[in-house]
């Protein structure tokens with residue numbers, strides 16, 4: 001495959017090169033929920049991410065598995081400075097996500113399940129203005145946008161159509177293009193291949209590998225696709241109810257849970273204790289600040 | 290180098306808004322026709338009073354009403370654009386992508402402000418042309434330079450206030466936009482858009498003193514009807530300069546607080 005036509009990635013300052021790409025220490029996030037209890041409103045807190053410590057090395061791809069609501073997107077949003085943590089710290093190449101958010105934003109980009117675009121604007125228009133937010137001038141983006149979408153097998157002649165005319169998978173490709181256009185050093189992927197056809201899925205996966213190998217990008221991949229996790233990631237983490245209960249090579253996970261496949265290991269780690277789940281549901285109502 | 294990156298970001302904000310206006314061109318036409326119609330009804334009031342036996346200087350009152358309608362159209366356009374900074378982006382879901390870009394919030398808001406002024410001026414100028422033509426108003430004394438100076442300085446305050454209302458949907462996604470509308474309504478009531486603020490009850494008159502629109506309207510009327518030049522408009526210009534100098538930093542600060550609040554409580558996006 002041809003090399004990825006992205007610009008030279010945002011350069012990581014020399015002194016940062018030895019640093020881990022992502023380092024989280026006791027990173028924690030809770031959400032308040034206001035509920036009507038009789039006539040009064042009561043505020044309850046629910047833990048989305050329990051104190052979590054991990055590091056991701058430069059150029060590594062780490063996959064995060066977890067059931068719905070286990071905190072994957074919350075982790076990604078914290079690292080992309082869209083949420084402020086309630087405790088702990090996280091650094092991206094040494095830059096604190098809280099106190100040095102702008103430096104983090106220059107290095108990071110994110111692709112999430114929902115494509116999120118101005119639906120009446122064309123793909124090109126959506127990409128063009130977004131690129132400028134990263135300091136990429138129109139003369140550059142005019143050249144790079146068609147190159148990148150072509151690499152994603154997105155028909156270049158449909159770039160001028162309004163987003164709402166595109167299928168979900170095509171919109172997802174434009175979402176990927178938006179991230180790749182800014183040549184991120186750290187790529188946060190939140191279920192990037194959900195809803196893609198098998199071929200597109202493979203293309204996206206190949207692209208992620210390319211980003212890593214050719215551009216030295218670090219990838220954090222949240223996914224429900226266990227094969228994808230095993231294929232792409234050097235280490236696989238499991239988030240369970242906001243807790244990172246494991247983070248190691250897929251082979252290690254299987255060994256630890258005595259499982260033949262990653263799927264079995266995942267079920268053993270998360271699904272085995274259904275009665276606990278019922279307990280937790282009962283607990284949640286009672287929690288108060 | 291740094292400066293150039295910021296300018297590129299600012300141009301990106303303007304670029305996006307231009308695309309939106311183009312893609313929603315029919316809405317623009319519809320809103321403009323509505324604005325023309327509602328301004329027309331208001332400006333016609335002077336003639337209406339005359340035909341029912343009232344005695345008044347029709348040309349003068351019509352001009353007063355016309356200026357009110359045009360300035361209000363300008364103000365509403367600015368608020369509408371700035372409110373969309375958050376409300377529209379939340380609706381489309383793009384807000385997360387805008388907020389995670391390495392674009393300084395001040396540059397982002399400045400970009401919205403620059404676009405808002407250009408958009409507002411264009412609409413107001415068109416409206417003024419249509420109205421002045423249909424009423425064939427005589428403005429023999431008009432000092433347009435004075436009026437322009439007032440609008441230019443006033444725009445700064447309008448942008449600052451717009452930033453404060455723009456952030457409301459970040460603090461309360463459900464009630465924020467509604468609050469913004471109410472603030473806009475209050476401004477309409479107290480600023481003497483269609484009458485002299487002297488007719489207001491005392492409490493409202495007190496609020497009027499803090500509204501930049503009060504001085505804007507007074508200044509524009511003096512220059513268009515009375516022919517006052519920039520030099521003679523000082524008593525309207527200095528409050529505008531003060532309000533402008535306070536409202537921009539205050540607007541940025543309020544917006545920042547709203548952004549922090551939203552990021553703390555997960556309000557940038559509706560779905561978890």
Ligand SMILES: Nc1ncnc2c1ncn2[C@@H]1O[C@H](COP(=O)(O)OP(=O)(O)OP(=O)(O)O)[C@@H](O)[C@H]1O
Pocket residue numbers: 031032046047048066067068069070071072073074075554555556558559560561
């Ligand atoms: N903005 C928010 N406001 C309130 N609660 C939230 C918010 N975002 C997430 N949560 C809650 O935090 C928990 C973790 O949610 P999160 O979206 O991180 O899960 P996830 O692992 O990404 O799930 P999925 O696989 O369904 O995408 C959930 O209980 C969710 O309801």
Ligand SMILES: [Mg+2]
Pocket residue numbers: 072073074190561
């Ligand atoms: Mg998620």
